[in-house]
Amino acid sequence: MPHVVTQACCGDASCVYACPVNCIHPTPDEPDFGVAEMLYIDPSTCVDCGACVSACPVGAIVPGHRLPDDQARFADINAGHYTTGVADAVRFPVDPSRQLPMAPVTKPRRLAVDEPVSIGIVGSGPSAMYAADELLRHPQVSVTLYERLRRPFGLARYGVAPDHTATRSVMWLFDDIARDPRCEIKLGLTVGRDIMLDDLRERHDAVIWAGGAPTDRALAIPGITAPGVVSATAFVGWYNDHRDHDHLDVDLATSRAVVIGNGNVALDVARILTADPDTLAATAISRHALATLRRSEIEEVVVLGRRGPAQAAFTLPELVGLVESGANVVVDPAELSRPPDTPDATTRAKLDLLAEVAARPRRGGRTLRLGFRRSPVRIDADAEGRAAGVVVERNRVTDDGTIEPTGTTDTIAARLVLTSIGYRGIPVPGLPFDEARGVIPNDAGRVVADGTPVPGMYVTGWIKRGPSGFIGTNKTDSAQTVASLLADLEAGALADRHPRRRGLLDLLS
Known part of the structure; x- marks a missing residue:
């Protein structure tokens, strides 16, 4: 087979x-x-x-x-x-005459420079590690990665759900890259605080910024700052032992939680909240999070999406994994109206699976309910100011996917609300920033300020293209950036081909 x-x-x-x-x-x-x-x-x-x-x-x-x-x-x-x-x-x-393109296989070539080349990379997540891998194919190149956290590999470690053990195994690949004697990872160093970006640019022939998109897109509705409202990014960091979020106050003494947004991260946090803690014990979940989950009183998690099921942000593989994990998924059959034309095989399969779930007999225990065509209007608070519920407006989705509010509202009682509507990059001191897109302006990975490339400064990953794609998408993205860097190196376009080789301790002092 x-x-x-x-x-x-x-x-x-x-x-x-x-x-x-x-x-x-x-x-x-x-x-x-x-x-x-x-x-x-x-x-x-x-x-x-x-x-x-x-x-x-x-x-x-x-x-x-x-x-x-x-x-x-x-x-x-x-x-x-x-x-x-x-x-x-x-x-x-499919028409047998249709010929799909063969991916070109390129062999590493020798760079047109003989002297040693030193590259600094800010970050150690997937985009940084794939960039390091591309650079280390050339024997005269050495790489130093600067990571502010106490452990490397970014979202591969701190963003993937602990029970997705296969996906987390990509860190074995990153371990192999890091073992190269020409690769060094400096942990616990924050660029802009412990060491300045200008210092790195002096120390290396070129610098690649691979800082990702570390914050959430803001949800601007009344009540969003009430205690009990938590970003999904913070919650994921909490159960993955991220130092920025390991002291998060997560109150699970409530019967219902609401997750606003229905992407893969939203399904992850909903699955963790409804999972049997015993099944998580053998995973990489943080021990303090596991202890809190063992005391959880949550019986239902409602995952809300603004659009219909055909436009749901979660992927088909994530939905299959959720359904086959044993999670008690509930879908209202009335919410599964199918668009008149669904030519996309992936969307058809997604709708078929949701219909299968909706037709299943209901069973007891913790439930994970998928809701569609609902936009959050405000967060209601109790007498103490804590979140008490989410007011949502029902939407109508047209055949072309446009959302039309109906004016009908409902209130979903919940003392825990998780917002999961996407990630966003943040400005980097000393570099240009596109506020509208949340990225560093660039041309094929070359940082661009006022339409002009910044010599020796490059970018890769989500801070380059926006928060899209998966872990492995960063491989082709980083390859493009490295190709630009090496082309500039060979053309003599870098600002200073003789960086000041000061030791790191000297820089830190």
């Missing part, structure tokens, strides 16, 4: 380049690569060679005959990407 890409797919495309028969798509050169929810293996062309299995950094690819029961749906999901489906699951083959 052909191999199958499963839920843990990180999208870094290593499998694409390893495949000898071009059966894994989309490739980084296809237009839908940046928005694809995962990669897919074409069962009609896969030759079961297993090259992709070895290349995958998170163990997401499995021979079809070895798929565990909770991942079995992914055989159809992979096949569905290469067929056009209609009602009753009748499938018609």
